[in-house]
Amino acid sequence: MSRALRLLVVNGPNLNMLGTREPAIYGTRTLSHIETEVREAFPEVTTDWVQSNHEGELVDAVQRAASSGYDGIIMNAAAFTHTSVALVDALAAIDLPVVEVHISNIHAREDFRERTLTGRQAVGVITGLGTWGYHLAIRWFLLSRADETH
């Protein structure tokens, strides 16, 4: 049997404010509530959760993931999605699959959210499906791993 899937879930600026931040857009779940729900839904998967408001800390987290035995990254870089060449470069520098998640539909909002820089380095982008996006990203990792063994 293969060992448990290990994923790093990287969350960017202002996602520590989930729960009270623009609930009409992001819902009322806090980040730790989302984390608990994911852990309960996927007891067979190890997820480590990181949140930072600082671009460099997110770059550090991505770099560390590469040398820490993770099987992949789930990334919601929040506003840095649209601006951070440093995060794009960090994701390009490592050899791990990345699934990008956005709680809101970035294509249905302001123009400046339309473009995702980090999405270029992702296998795929899940956007607008609420906090279930994190669950769906994990489901993809499980399915693609099962596919490899077929």
Ligand code: DQA
């Ligand atoms: C977000 C969308 C981004 O445009 C925004 O800056 C965020 C959250 C989302 O999850 O919908 O902070 O990544």
